Amino acid sequence: MTFWEVLIVGIGLSVDAFVVTVAKTLKAGEHGGRTILSCAAAFGFFQFLMPVIGFFAGEAVSGFVSAYSKYLVFGIFLLLGIKTIADVFKKDSGESEEQTSKAVGIWELLLLAVSTSIDALAAGFGLSLVEDVRLLPACACIGLTTFVLCLAGGAASHRFGSKLEGASSVIGGILLILLALKQLLF
16 A cells, blocks of 8 residues: 555544544633544554554454455445444434533543544554555554544634534545545556
8 A cells, every 4th residue: 555545544544533633622722732632542543453453453363364355345444434424414422511621531532532433443454455455564654543533623613613524524535435435446
């Protein structure tokens, strides 16, 4: 995979973390700076770690699925893209509107970081099926992309509010679907 393809994967995978950072920053009040930095660091780290784990899990079963790898990569990225877009239309965010201004706690942050990076685990599995992937640089790119986008999203949430959430999810989903189509067609 080229740098640009890995960057597209990173952008697509970082959408959930971006949206959570925006939402948590909006609710953080005077703890906004701390919330932005802690979300960006935790989400970036887990977006780096989970594809590594997924990659090695994929390597373990690659002999069984190598004949179908092109279609599996297509399916994984397509489903991730559709899920990302579908999440925009879910009405129940699972978060209470009556939360008061507070910083994100360590256990909440850990739970959010793991839950927003589950799709990165699946992407890591997909990356193990692609022939020309250098694991650590690809995963570092994904993690760094998430870190930077979460920083930017947190900062922008003070200015633009929650209007960024839906548009960024749709764009990220479209990027993942385009990458899926590229895997199938080329």
